[in-house]
Amino acid sequence: MKSLWNDAEASQYSGDLGERVYTSQLLGRDHTLVLHGGGNTSVKVRSRGVTGEEEDILYVKGSGWDLETIREEGFAPVRLPHLVKLAKLESLSDPQMMNELSTQVTRAGAPAPSVETILHAILPYKYVDHTHADAVLAVTNTANGQSHVREIFGDDVVVIPYIMPGFDLAGLCAARFAADARPGTVGMVLMNHGVFSFGATARESYERMIALVTRAERFLERRGAPRAVSGEPGRVTAAPRELAALRREISAAAGVPLVMRTQASAKFIDFARRADAAALSQQGPATPDHVIRTKRVPMIGRDVAVYAQAYRDYFARNAAAAKQPKTMLDPAPRMVLDPELGLCTLGRTARDARIVADLYSHTIDVILASTALGGYKALPEKDIFDVEYWDLEQAKLRRAGKPPVFTGEVALVTGAASGIGRACCDAFLKRGAAVVGLDIDAGVVNAFGGRADFLGLHCDVTSRDAVNVALHAGVGAFGGLDMLVLNAGVFPGGCRVESLADEEWQRVTRVNVDANLALMRECHPLLELAPNGGRVVVIGSKNVPAPGPGAAAYSASKAALTQLARVAALEWGAAGIRVNVVHPNAVFDTGLWTRDVLASRAAHYGLSVEAYKTNNVLKTEVRSADVAELTAEMCGPLFAKTTGAQVPIDGGNDRVI
Ligand SMILES: [Zn+2]
Known part of the structure; x- marks a missing residue:
C-alpha cells in the first residue's frame, strides 16, 4: 500500500483541523482502507471560546460524512474533558451516550459525532485514524487471527478482541491500552473490525496506518493470498x-x-x-x-x-x-x-x-x-x-421519515438529452426514481453528471437493435422498468398536404409512431413486472385535438400515437398498467426554438416574442418543466385511478376547450 501524501497538496491545508481534513481524505481515497462512510478520524485541539476561556476539543468525524470527501464542517467539535469523564463510567446506554455526545458539541449545526467518539477521546495522541482495511480484516477474520496479528505486528499494536462498537468498546480499549501499550506502540488492531493508528502529527498517524496495513498485505502475499481484482463492470447477458x-x-x-x-x-x-x-x-x-x-x-x-x-x-x-x-x-x-x-x-x-x-x-x-x-x-x-x-x-x-414518492422505482425517458425529455428526467430523479434516458444525441450520456441514479444511453429509438441493447443495459443497471415516458419525436417544418412527399410522411411516422409502438411492445413484459404496477405517459400534442395547417404529418402521427396509447390503456389495464397522454402546446424552451426562430415566428403572427409565448387563454408561458411535472404526477398516486386520459398542458387553447 502506497502513501498518498503529497507535499504540494498538503500545503493547501493549514492548521490542526486542516491537516486532519487532508489525511482523512487520503485514507478515503483508498477503497481498500475505507468504503462509503466507513472508518473515522479525529484530532485534539486546544481552542479559545467566545468568553476567552481555553478548552480542549476533540474534532471527530461526524456521521453522514465520507472520509474521501470530508471537509472541516464534517467534523464535530466535542468537549474532550467530558468525554474522558464518560469513559470512566461503569456503564452508559447507547441513547445516553448519544445524548452526552450531542450535548457536548460546541458548534450548533455540527453533524452527530461518530459512535466511536469516546474511543478516540481516550487514546492519548493528538491524531487518531481508524479504518476497516481489507488486509487487516483478511488476517483477523480467520481461525488463528490473533496469532497472525501477533506474528505480523509483534508488540507494535494493542490487540482488542471483538466487541460491539460504542461505549463498551471504548471501555475495553481504555483498559487494554493502559495494560498493553509500549513506548513503541503505533496502533491498535480490533479483531473482525479494523485498525487504529495514532501520532503527534496528521502525517505521522496517516503514515503509520499505511505502514501497518502494508505489513498485513505483505504477510498475505507471503502466504500466497490472491490479489484483489476489480468487479466492474461485466456485460449483463441475462434476459x-x-x-x-x-x-x-x-x-x-x-x-x-x-x-x-x-x-x-x-x-x-x-x-x-x-x-x-x-x-x-x-x-x-x-x-x-x-x-x-x-x-x-x-x-x-x-x-x-x-x-x-x-x-x-x-x-x-x-x-x-x-x-x-x-x-x-x-x-x-x-x-x-x-x-x-x-x-x-x-x-x-x-x-x-x-x-x-x-x-x-x-x-x-x-x-x-x-x-x-x-x-x-x-x-x-x-x-x-x-x-x-x-x-x-x-x-x-x-x-428516517417518508422517502420521495418514486423511491425504488425505475423510469425510462426517450428524447432525454434536452427539452421536455430532459425536464422529465429531472422530475423523476427529484421524486426518487432511477432514470434511464435515451437519446440520439450522445450528450445524453453525461446529461446528469456521474450520478448513480441516472443512466444516459446514446440510442436511436427507431433501431430495434439499439432499443434492445438499451433495455439490457437499463435493466442491468436498475433491475426493471416501472414508468415509461414516450417523448422522442420529430417536428418537421411546415408543408401543405398537396406537397407532402411519401418519404417525409414515412420519416415522421417512423419516429413518432413506429418507434413508440416498438418501445411499448418491448417494454410491456417489464412494465407487467413493476412492483407497483407499470405506468406509461405519452407526450402527445395540442395538434391531436386541434391540428394546425402545414403540420399534416406531425398532427397525424401524434393522433395515431394517441390512439395507440388509448388501445394500450384498454388492453393493459387488467395487468395494472396505466397509460395516459399529455398534450403540450407551444413549449418554447427546447432546442428546437432558438432565439431567431422564435423571433421570426412571432413576427409571422405580428406578435412580440413575449405575446407569442403566452398566446393562450391563461396568458401564461408553458415550459418544459411544467410538462415534466405533469408527466411525473401522472405516474404517481394522484392519477392512480386514471388511465386512457388525455390532459392538455397548453395554458388553455380556445380550439381545444
Ligand atoms: Zn470502525
Missing part, C-alpha cells in the same frame, strides 16, 4: 425479463420497490460458481457495520421465499435473546449471488445498490485472501444481529 422478475419477487418480500444492480463480471460469476460458494458466503460480512446495507448474507440462487424464511428464523432466534424488544426489518435479500447472473445488489436507491456492490466486492477480496491463511471466519450471527438491530440504527430508521 431483462428474467432480472425484472427477480427484482419484483425481492421487492414483494421487502414490501417496497427496490432498485437492483447486476454485475456480471468474472469476479462475481467465478465466486458464485465455486464449489464452496455457499460455505464461504453464508458466514457473514467482513466487518459488522456492512450488515446495515448488505444484510448478513447474500442469497445464493433465486429462491426468495427460502431466503426470507431463513431471515425470519434468524430474527426470531436472536431477538428472543436480546435485552430490548426488536422490530423485524424486511426479510428480503440485498445481495444475490448467482452462477449465471453474477452479483445482483439491491437498495432503495441506485446509490444504495451500488454501495452494497462495493461492500461485497471488497468482502470477496477479504474472503479469498483469508483462505490463504486457512479459511475465512466471520463473527457469530449474534454479533452481526446486535449491530443490525442496534438501538441507534433502529432509532435512525424510525426517524
